Amino acid sequence: MTKKLHPQTQAIRARMPETYQKEHSSPMYLTSSFVFDDAESMRAAFADENNDNIYSRYSNPSVDEFANKVALLEKAEAGFAVASGMAAVFSSFMALMKTGDHLLCCRSIFGGTVTVVTKFLDKFGIEYTFVPADDLSVWEKEIKPNTKMVYLETPTNPQLELVDLEEVGKLAKKHNLIYAVDNCFATPFLQTPIDFGADLSIHSATKWMDGQGRVLGGAIAGRKDLIHEIYLFCRNSGPTLSAFNAWVLSKSLETLDVRIQRHCENALKVATALENHPKIEWLKYPFLPSHPQYEIAKKQMKAGGGIVCFEIKGGVEAGRKFMDALELLSLTPNLGDSRSIASHPASTTHSKLSEEDRLKVGITPGLIRISVGLEYADDVIDDIKQALERS
Structure with a gap:
């Protein structure tokens, strides 16, 4: 169809191509690796000359289907899925910041994210500054020459503070910062941070996306170049989402x-x-x-x-x-x-x-x-x- 589909329709109809079996529901790809017809096709896959699957730590059709659906719902260029929400947060930090960089971070964030920021970023030589959710006038004052990323969640966990996504978007653009938003509480059906200038929208898919307390999962959607860097980090560090969990989550997005x-x-x-x-x-x-x-x-x-x-x-x-x-x-x-x-x-x-x-x-x-x-x-x-x- 040439008509642009509503997000709910995309969540239901977007899926991987059918196999020769013509199945109506996408199958699970419970395999650790994938087979090649010959040495040349295997070489080309490892050289990134095609999109063939190699190994499920790198990519898996079930995981890709879920990640692609999240990207569609978030109106993002690309998406990537990992084993949990905290894996999504940590991988975004590690893939996109380096020693000497500075993170501007909203103080009102999930406790696990607070721990990552306060206990682990220092080990990698990444500085951070917390800023209040309810006073954006402080944010620009705390930006440093080495500030690389601004990170927030809205509504915040657990105080339900709201951060003005549009105003932070303007600030991030002015200072050329990577703008990352934890969108877990709202989901893309209530807000799409990318519409307000965000570069990344991050999720604990364990929560509303699964919706029944069954599986763990995380997702990141956003700019294609940033998602590629996160993919490269995860491909080598291994916070892999299982194909089974991805299949459950992909089906859950339909409702x-x-x-x-x-x-x-x-x-x-x-x-x-x-x-x-x-x-x-x-x-x-x-x-x-x-x-x-x-x-x-x-x-x-x-x-x-x-x-x-x-x-x-x-x-x-x-x-x-x-x-x-x-x-x-x-x-x-x-x-x-x-x-x-x-x-x-x-x-x-x-x-x-x-x-x-x-x-x-x-x-x-x-x-x-x-x-x-x-x-x-x-x-x-x-x-x-x-x-x-x-x-």
């Missing part, structure tokens, strides 16, 4: 749009029902008018996403009591599942940090993060309300 719509509808209902609850100090959801960056959310997102966060009165102890009182919601270190999930970062994922360090990254004592699933929304609301009353 991502309808799932995200339901997640957003449910999350808005949960946020609205709880916003004025007497046991809650504050509550954030990007598409509530009370959100501090509501106008930014409306400008760059189609809906508010599936995460709601709030501060329960009573601090850490109240947070623990709330978690223990839940009867329906799962307690598990994940999000983006068909089942609703609750987490209390101060007593779990960020418990090893000092209170001062937790506060620096937005982890307040009573912060609760709810990943709203696909259940009947009133059942989720009722469970949270009864847990609040008992905490």
Whole structure:
């Protein structure tokens, strides 16, 4: 067809060519290597003179199909898939920065990414500066002559702060910086950072893309030249996505749009029902008018996403009591599942940090993060309300 297809149609119809079997659903290519007809075709493949598959650490049809779908959805020139979201983040850093470079990084980012930045970049001689999500006037002041990349996520994890993608895009272009965005919370069905000037859009496909808590995966979409450098790094360092996981993720993308719509509808209902609850100090959801960056959310997102966060009165102890009182919601270190999930970062994922360090990254004592699933929304609301009353 010559007509440009809607992203949801692309997510369903984009696939690898059929084999001689004429299968309707793409097969899994569970093989470690690929066979050549003769020495010359094998030589040409290793010389990068053709696109033949060589070895599944380099490329695999199942992995390529998933990566290509993500690139289509993100409106990107190219895509590449790896074993997890953190592999996607780390590989992007390592492939595109070198000793002596500087990273300008939003302070409000996933805890694993904070660890990579603060504990490992120094080992490679890469400098970094954290900047606040809610004050872009600070960002340009912190740019140095050796700044190579600006990195952020929006909405942020877990505080749901919004960063103006368009304004950061202008800043990155002005200073010739690689502009990378963790787009995990929004997915390409709610926002496409490349439309706002981003060079890379990075995902933990483990979350909303899989959507059922089954497999790990990561994806990077963006400029072709940058994706090629990431590919070369991963080809040799080996954060390979398994063909099985890629097959699951590729099939999951076919239902991502309808799932995200339901997640957003449910999350808005949960946020609205709880916003004025007497046991809650504050509550954030990007598409509530009370959100501090509501106008930014409306400008760059189609809906508010599936995460709601709030501060329960009573601090850490109240947070623990709330978690223990839940009867329906799962307690598990994940999000983006068909089942609703609750987490209390101060007593779990960020418990090893000092209170001062937790506060620096937005982890307040009573912060609760709810990943709203696909259940009947009133059942989720009722469970949270009864847990609040008992905490």
